[in-house]
Amino acid sequence: SHIMKSAAVVALAMLESVNAFTAAPALKSTVSRSAVSPSMVFENEINPGPQGYFDPLGLVADGDQEKFDRLRYVEIKHGRICQLGFLHWVLIANGITLPGKISTSENLDFADISNGWAGSLQVPVAGALQILAFVGFLELFVMKDSANGAEPGEFPGDFRNGFIDFGWDSLTPEQQDAKRGIELNNGRAAMMGLLGLCVHEQLGVNPWQPIA
DSSP, rough: OHHHHHHHHHHHHHHHHHGGGGOOOOOOHHHHOGOOGGGGGGGGSSOOOOTSSSTTTOOOTTTOOHHHHHHHHHHHHHHHHHHHHHHHHHHTTTTOOOOEEEEETTEGGGOOOOHHHHHHSSSSSHHHHHHHHHHHHHHIIIISSTGGGOOEEEEEOOOOOOTTTTTTGGOOOOHHHHHHHHHHHHHHHHHHHHHHHHHHHHHHHOOOOOOO
């Protein structure tokens, strides 16, 4: 329909607009940690965006590198999940689903599953348990810096696992820092975007506005 076509255009525009948040990452400082105050210790980390280092709650003001790495790891993982979740929401909203049935015993097609929280509640129990088991397997054995016998990652969120590379090692350190900054910003935008979709769903408001 016209609305769905318009929605697709809007969705694609929203995905492309994420790049607007990809400001050049802050250059890594060469100043020693002992020469700066605790609240400025992490200025030399990847801090994309115009605000640079931003810790209003002082979560890592004590200069705890392990805590910073853990929070950055969680942020990257949540960003990746939300990027996939936002894309999934866009596809389902435009009628793009897997073919066939999600449950033969219940005669339920993939196309019968709605979007968002409503859709998650429509998935049969057996299917939900399979999803949970698969996610648990990834979390415990795959999505780890030391999986598959590989050495610990070079940075938080490094899930190459000694296997997946996609030419990363061929990039210069500056290019690697830039791509890490882009991923952080894309993940942050996706987290806000997915939250916005969830809020619209609970309010009963259509988030996709047709283009006149």
